[in-house]
Amino acid sequence: EAQVTQNPRYLITVTGKKLTVTCSQNMNHEYMSWYRQDPGLGLRQIYYSMNVEVTDKGDVPEGYKVSRKEKRNFPLILESPSPNQTSLYFCASSSFSGSRRATEAFFGQGTRLTVV
């Protein structure tokens, strides 16, 4: 089954304690991205990756890091989490249409992060 898998689904942590949210896809997609979803704000793109070792900032990258060492994995790293990073996070992946355009077709189930 084609899927994007995020772990963990739920996480409560304390301010300043480094954490990693993993994301893995089994569709051999080149494009992967991370979003945060907040009430009233919709989804906002944090980072995206067009290929292994290629990452770019989205709309709200501050306080986050990503890496893309393998095609299937795209972990999101919060090196020093703060309460304003409490949110619902989604990983997404897609293949490219013509001219290397992503279609953002598949989303994971989400990770609910609470930073206290």
Place this chain on the structure above:
Amino acid sequence: QQQVKQSPQSLIVQKGGIPIINCAYENTAFDYFPWYQQFPGKGPALLIAIRPDVSEKKEGRFTISFNKSAKQFSLHIMDSQPGDSATYFCAARRAGNQFYFGTGTSLTVIP
């Protein structure tokens, strides 16, 4: 600043009605406009998408209308059903593969 403005925030219709959700944008560099459906506890699911050289696209009961000159696009759900009750998001892609989403519309279809 919200790059894609979505309205209404919430919508209630009777079964069989045609809910319409509207989105507007300013950035002419956007070249792809998808819509997503999200159920509670789930990730968004791609529903239908359109490119700006097309004025309308239909897939089953879902239709996107696109007005390039007005920089507006909308989702119509024909013969709506209680199972369509969900949150709907419009989005826009910039040429560099950066995506911007609307703030979402919570749709309730009453039996």
